[in-house]
Structures are given as structure tokens and as C-alpha cells.
Amino acid sequence: MVIQAVDTPTSASIKNLKEGSEYQFRVRAVNKAGPGHPSEPSAKQVAKPKFVPAWLKLDDLKSLTVKAGQAVKWDIQIGGEPAPEVTWSKNDEVLISTESLQIETKKNAHTVLHIPSAKRSDRGKYTLKVKNSTGEQTGAAELNVLDRPSPPQGPLQVQLYITTAFAAVGFHLSS
Structure with missing residues (x-):
């Protein structure tokens, strides 16, 4: 040339x-x-290509139900040109990577949100947003964490029902 x-x-x-x-x-x-x-x-x-709107593979972002202590992992394919900015949030609060919630993004390939040991407090709506100068896309999934119920807190009002045929105990929380 x-x-x-x-x-x-x-x-x-x-x-x-x-x-x-x-x-x-x-x-x-x-x-x-x-x-x-x-x-x-x-x-x-x-x-x-020089300009491709940001995209994410929505099929990979599914709602999950796990037991407490189990690992949670969303591995989502992403792309766009220029490479998109990636934002994970939970219940509309932006997340940052910590020891108990790890976020990893490989530029223009995929992003991973990993919770090594889920707790009840991890449940909620998780949102992934990818954005570049030519477009953006958002996807969301629910995480439900099953665990044994915690003991009731606060003062309890206990009611006893005793007859010659049976005995019953009832309670409710006082506010």
C-alpha cells in the first residue's frame, strides 16, 4: 500500500x-x-470494530436460591468497544470487592461476582450494568439464601393453655 x-x-x-x-x-x-x-x-x-455498544449475556445472569454457607458465582460474558465500565450493585447500592464478596472483571471478556460462603444478609436483588460511550445494558437477578431461623429477639409474651386433654404454648413478640 x-x-x-x-x-x-x-x-x-x-x-x-x-x-x-x-x-x-x-x-x-x-x-x-x-x-x-x-x-x-x-x-x-x-x-x-471501533465502536460497539456495551452488552452482557443476560442468559448467564439467573436468579439463584442457595443454602447458607454455599458459594454463589455469577460469571457473565460482557463486551463492547471501547471496553465497557462494569458496575455490580445489590438493592441499588454499588458493590466493591471484599473478602466475602469478590468482583473480578476481565476487560471485554467477562465479569464474575463470587460469594464464597453465602449468608442470609447476602439475599437481595443484584444488578449488573455495563456502559461505554456507544451504549449500555443492565441485567438483574435475585439471590435467596435459605438458613435456619434465628431465635426471636425482643420481649416475648408467652401464653400457656393447659387442659386435662392437652397442653399448648403460644407466644408472640412484644413491641
Whole structure:
């Protein structure tokens, strides 16, 4: 390919590249003295579209019911060009990665939310939002964590019913 420029910055568009393939480029100057030596090859470049709206694979984001102590993991494919910003939230509160809730994002490939040992307090609506300059997409899933009931808290009012045929105990929480 030959491109000529006179006193202006030079750029080139190369057509018919195969998407996903890697390419390297070299340039060389040609002037009245003839052609110069070619440059060193560029770093490898992957052919890809310049602008693709952010997207996520909604089929991977499913509501889950787990027992307390079990692990929870959502591994969601994402993409877009430029690479999207990824935001996980729970009940509309933005999440950050901690020891008990880990978030990992591989740029333009997938994002993972992992809870190694679910607790009842982890239940709620989890939302994933991917956004770039050309678009955004949001998906949500519910997490339900089953656990043994905790003991009642607060003052209890206990009622006893005793007859010659049976005995019954009733209670309710006082406020």
C-alpha cells in the first residue's frame, strides 16, 4: 500500500482485514533520494470494530436460591468497544470487592461476582450494568439464601393453655 503526503500528518485505512486476526505494520518513507529503510514492525494489533455498544449475556445472569454457607458465582460474558465500565450493585447500592464478596472483571471478556460462603444478609436483588460511550445494558437477578431461623429477639409474651386433654404454648413478640 502506498500513501503520499506532502507536509501533512499521514494516516491510512486498511480494508478487508479479518476480524479477530492479529496484524503488524511497517512503514517506510520515500522521497527524492528514493525509498528509506522500513520501520520496525509495530506491536501486534487485533482487527476489531471501533465502536460497539456495551452488552452482557443476560442468559448467564439467573436468579439463584442457595443454602447458607454455599458459594454463589455469577460469571457473565460482557463486551463492547471501547471496553465497557462494569458496575455490580445489590438493592441499588454499588458493590466493591471484599473478602466475602469478590468482583473480578476481565476487560471485554467477562465479569464474575463470587460469594464464597453465602449468608442470609447476602439475599437481595443484584444488578449488573455495563456502559461505554456507544451504549449500555443492565441485567438483574435475585439471590435467596435459605438458613435456619434465628431465635426471636425482643420481649416475648408467652401464653400457656393447659387442659386435662392437652397442653399448648403460644407466644408472640412484644413491641
